[in-house]
Amino acid sequence: MPNPVNLEELEWQEWRHSDRIRLRFKTFEKEAFEDEDSAAHMGVCVQELPPGCCTDPAHYHMKEEEHTFVLKGAMDVRLGDETFHLTPGHYVRFAAADPREHCLTNNTDDPCEYLLWGERNPDDVVVYPDSNKVSVQALGEIYRRQPLDYWDGEKQ
Numbered sequence: 001m002p003n004p005v006n007l008e009e010l011e012w013q014e015w016r017h018s019d020r021i022r023l024r025f026k027t028f029e030k031e032a033f034e035d036e037d038s039a040a041h042m043g044v045c046v047q048e049l050p051p052g053c054c055t056d057p058a059h060y061h062m063k064e065e066e067h068t069f070v071l072k073g074a075m076d077v078r079l080g081d082e083t084f085h086l087t088p089g090h091y092v093r094f095a096a097a098d099p100r101e102h103c104l105t106n107n108t109d110d111p112c113e114y115l116l117w118g119e120r121n122p123d124d125v126v127v128y129p130d131s132n133k134v135s136v137q138a139l140g141e142i143y144r145r146q147p148l149d150y151w152d153g154e155k156q
Contacts, residue, residue: 005028007026007028007046010027011026012024012026013025013026013027017056020052020053021053021055021056021057022050023047023048023049023050023053024048024050025045025046025047025048026045026046027043027044028044028045042117042118042119043117043118043119044115044116044117045115045116046114046116047115047116048111048112048113049073049075049104049105049113049114050111051109051110051111052107053105053106054103054104054105054106055103055104056103057103057130057131058101058103058128058129058130059101059102059103059126059127059128059129060097060098060099060100060102060126060127060129061094061096061097061121061124061125061127062096062097062124062125062127063119063121063123063125064096064119064121064124065093065094065095065096065118066094066102066116066117066119067091067092067093067094067115067118068086068091068092068094068115069090069091069114069115070087070088070089070091070113071088071113071115072088072113073088073106073108073110073111073112073113074086074087074088074106074108075104075105075106075108075112076104076106077102077103078101078102078103078104079094079100079101080099080101081100086114099129101127101128101130122138123138124137125137
């Protein structure tokens, strides 16, 4: 059975790809379950995006839905060809299979804190339109997108 978790008791963890692509987070599910076999269908965390940083390359998920709710500060969300400025109280949903890529960027001088939750689907496929890549989660591999005909490379 899950145990109650208090955000204030969780320690910040840092994820960093580069000076610009980085954030801090507190995740709930590792603390809420007594054993690793009790993995939750949904992942929930509080993230803090530093000034001048973004979360990751713009992408969309084929099988996972994500949600974001701004708690403190401000950030911009790229959603396809549009950019929206989010402040405390703003919520945005990234629906599975919606081909409008998303990326969160903090263009302010202060950190932005937000709640992020979404599905944990091991069969998800993540598309990165800017770099023309596809990540196949079940294989743990990333591929360059190259449209092919169904019969390309098959013996006929």
